[in-house]
Amino acid sequence: MTEKARNEHLVIFQPSGSRGYVGDGVTIVDASRQLGVELESVCGGQATCGKCKVRIEEGFFERFGIESSMGHLSPIEEREKKFFEKHTELKGYRLSCVTEIHGDVLIFVPEESRKGKQVVRKAATERDIDVNPAVRKYYVELVPATLEDTTGDWERLTEALQEEHGITGLTIDYLALLSLQGIVRKGDWKVTVSVWMGKEVIAVDPGCVEESYGVAVDVGTTTVAAYLCELSSGKLLASDSMMNPQVTYGEDVMSRITYAMTQKGGLKKMNDAIISGLNRLAGQVAVQAGIKRRDIVDWTIVGNTAMHHIYMNIYPEYIGKAPFPPALHASMDVKARDMGLKISPGAYVHALPIEAGFVGADNVGVLIAEEPYNRDDLMLVIDIGTNGELVLGNKEKLISSSCATGPAFEGAHIKYGMRAAPGAIEKVQIDPETKEPRYKVIGKDQWSDELKEMGARGICGSGIIDVVAQMYVAGVILKTGRMNIELDHPRMREGEDGWEYVLAWADETSIGQDIAIQQGDIRAVQLAKGAMYAAAKLMMRRLGIDKLDRVILAGAFGSYIDSTQAMIMGLFPDCDLEKVYAVGNAAGDGARIALLNVKKREEANVYARKVEYVELTVEKDFERQFAQAMYFPHMKDKFPHLDGLIPDGKKDK
């Protein structure tokens, strides 16, 4: 307890055991963030939802001869008292969001207060992938050394590889070499070597080992997904995702670049955050597949240009200021250990190439997954994330662009927005006549009109697209995005933050209050979808086309989007609805394809350079295009494929 002197306090969270020092006066919820403990926080610090309740371990104080936590925490305040008066069973509990730390404390986080694990929305799509991996395993039997033949173990190994498999000209990774002699003897002169790109022995295992493992990673601005595959069969064994730990340093690409440029050690902090996150994630998929992290012998990684530079530990200063050149476009093969990744010590990381601007390696992933360069029909690929990335064209020509959509589709900047986790409203329908909604929640199989106990906590990306499109169709909002305040309906009301439409009544929720869509939420969605639509349209103009043959929705939650609703709200120009489809996390699929097939790595390098990047913000009428695209679905454009589905010619007053 001596640390109190310097005005910092020791905080220990149980059962995780996370511990550290925090400044005086910090709330428990902030301390939990600093120490990497995930605490629920639904009401946003209002001391009303009680989701963040924690138990203070009084026994801790006794050990130090202190009578109670009194003085170590701020006194119970009015709002908190009110909550606990309703919940007398919660003796010894406090609400993290309002309780300040003024002394050392031991805190127990009950199961219900631990943050619900995000649903893996970056799930891998089933794809047929030709398997031609970079790392292949070869079993060899060496001739044991004798006094008459004391040739070195490595020479023995190369001779055996040549005789038994016809492979020549190999080198060996330095660290693999260091353990060679021990392993050769452990395997009684029978070993399995992992050969990278037919060039280098990167690992040696005793005995006969048939399977080898690789990880493909998609580093999104907000979500990071990892896929563990068996390399000889191409089989996907496990996948998992996590929030990009860099979100603490900025929600979007620009704010992270700014953080790196303005904060001392900013790049190092963000790089450390993603690398240790990736190590954790690799550990998780390894556990799922029942292997060790050290068994992972190959790794591919994609991300937009900013993510790419940060995970490669390249200072992103120059991609943050004009003329924005990256350090390099080409793919890289870097020793995992040089990046700090703790997999097989000799393994390489293949970082896919980046295109230009913020169209990065993730988009390259989409490219090699969707192969527009092999197609005749004009395809628009939209990768929806915090940063929107678009590719348009066919085998004749491909152009790409990027736009800042902001995190609205990921639930941020939306009053009741949340990530795709249990309790999130993910689908919404509104009856055009009654204006009454029904919705589905992640974790429940039924619609809200079939089940009373929905336990809704908020609304996630796909739900946001649905609700906005449906509000427009039902006339709850107008073409301009303004709330139709003339509508006399119990769900329409003027709240503290202006007009809102109640999607779920308090008793259907687990947060004890109504979930409503506000005017501000609509505006955030309009900015995001307007940017995306304007970008697509300007790109079409650049290629001289006025019609899309095909629209592919990629990105973290692309496959959860209802394509009709997306077109209704005007996320992209008109297209035959049957030709609009989601491909799931195509960026992640691209990483997985590159993991399993070296030819696709070459293809990625070739087409990453062939795609022509178009900087749209400098187009002279970008502002006007953007403004028009903020309308639902667009101020002027016709949507023949939505005939009968959207209000016709209805005008704002």
Added chain:
Amino acid sequence: MTEKARNEHLVIFQPSGSRGYVGDGVTIVDASRQLGVELESVCGGQATCGKCKVRIEEGFFERFGIESSMGHLSPIEEREKKFFEKHTELKGYRLSCVTEIHGDVLIFVPEESRKGKQVVRKAATERDIDVNPAVRKYYVELVPATLEDTTGDWERLTEALQEEHGITGLTIDYLALLSLQGIVRKGDWKVTVSVWMGKEVIAVDPGCVEESYGVAVDVGTTTVAAYLCELSSGKLLASDSMMNPQVTYGEDVMSRITYAMTQKGGLKKMNDAIISGLNRLAGQVAVQAGIKRRDIVDWTIVGNTAMHHIYMNIYPEYIGKAPFPPALHASMDVKARDMGLKISPGAYVHALPIEAGFVGADNVGVLIAEEPYNRDDLMLVIDIGTNGELVLGNKEKLISSSCATGPAFEGAHIKYGMRAAPGAIEKVQIDPETKEPRYKVIGKDQWSDELKEMGARGICGSGIIDVVAQMYVAGVILKTGRMNIELDHPRMREGEDGWEYVLAWADETSIGQDIAIQQGDIRAVQLAKGAMYAAAKLMMRRLGIDKLDRVILAGAFGSYIDSTQAMIMGLFPDCDLEKVYAVGNAAGDGARIALLNVKKREEANVYARKVEYVELTVEKDFERQFAQAMYFPHMKDKFPHLDGLIPDGKKDK
């Protein structure tokens, strides 16, 4: 002073500032070794020479309110008192060799007690070397990035390299890439790149830089030498040497292997010792040449098989037990950073190949320096160190072998033996008639019969060879090596350790006592030279030859050996004395040649595999050959080229 509790004491040495904790009862001289402070110690802990005197800083105790060092050090004992009675000016001094530490102390080491720097006996020989280095520098001017052309910096650089120098297909080191953008802008789009082996950009410097630097290192069992060269001219800019810091873990190859096998963390300790020693040495040659250590972009290294495995951090267990296969023979190119060497972050280390048994990369260095594989005459190359290495043959066939000579030639196991440092007797002549010697001492230009104040402190390797050969010629020792105790001479006497021959009287020395050669010293030399001779002879038998055309003396002090004396004492079989010559540190020269010429690296790999290793200790009559070779110069062999120079047919009784 709280550390006393756990029976360890804080010791600080001034002026170096080295500090640390040592166990209770440790002598100051042992503490100095533990803490890396180099203290003179000539009399070997007899409290007689006074070379190890240090001043105890009493002020240190006052600061802690302690009256004096009383109780912190062992009381002054009889021998020490005797010394200080003769040196009343040394108030406050103690003799390190006998003073034990029993409490915290601050110790000042006066200039005269700091260990004399070893003479660089591994000086580089002048050689004509074709310059064709692995690392070449190219100056390029890039086209600056604009909003219209935002190609990545690396792509810009590769384009410029292709256009301006016609180089294609390059990759870039990961760490070099990380600093690329900053350096390109610092140099205003003009940079100089260092390209390794025409394959990889390993460093980028702003502006135009013409010179590039490399280091060649020869890691001997006892002495380590480094040579700093400018790579484009081949010029030797600086050289320096140090004692191999591993000597604390064992004097010879086998004891170090044993240390690695039996002590926990033994390999790590020895690897850390040599790597940090190499970093220091690189720093020293860099300072001499007026460059920074980070400017070093290439590095070659040679050493015998055990040294090779230890500096490469390969567990030497298997080269220490039958059938002794090394981890590998081939040369290696390893990132310096992976080995812990702190030079240019992208630089490679080229570890030269090893042959077999203990004939290692140092011998390969001799090979490419002397090129016996290009010659007609039958050449014997003897590399004299703690481990003797021999190569015999010509362009038809080459065989190699190794033998354990022990450290006798390096001054160890010899009563007054010492390293080649100021005060060491390095040359000896004995008048065959009067049996009176004359000698030369390192650091003095005159012989002992011309100068009274010789200040001799001991005898080093070349002096040992001289004195033994001359004692034999003068009849002081017999052909068997036994002291001729029938000789009635004031210099012949029976001392505590048996018969001895006084080489220098106490008043000619700086150690206050006679320097004598004892029967035990002669025996140690016989074992060493006998092993070498027997090895050479068995190798000659293997090749079916009975005459050597040429003998080359390589190794740390090869060039200091008088070749006639070496043949007289029977270090190698008879040869035309005009064809016996020293080549200095050929192993180090080989490292330097490989540093400056990549073709020689290939040559090294080819011939390292072509030389056939002969394990002599398993030859059936090895013991007999060894026993015969212990005679001076040999029990039976004839030495026509020594006619008239050695006693003829003289026999022991």
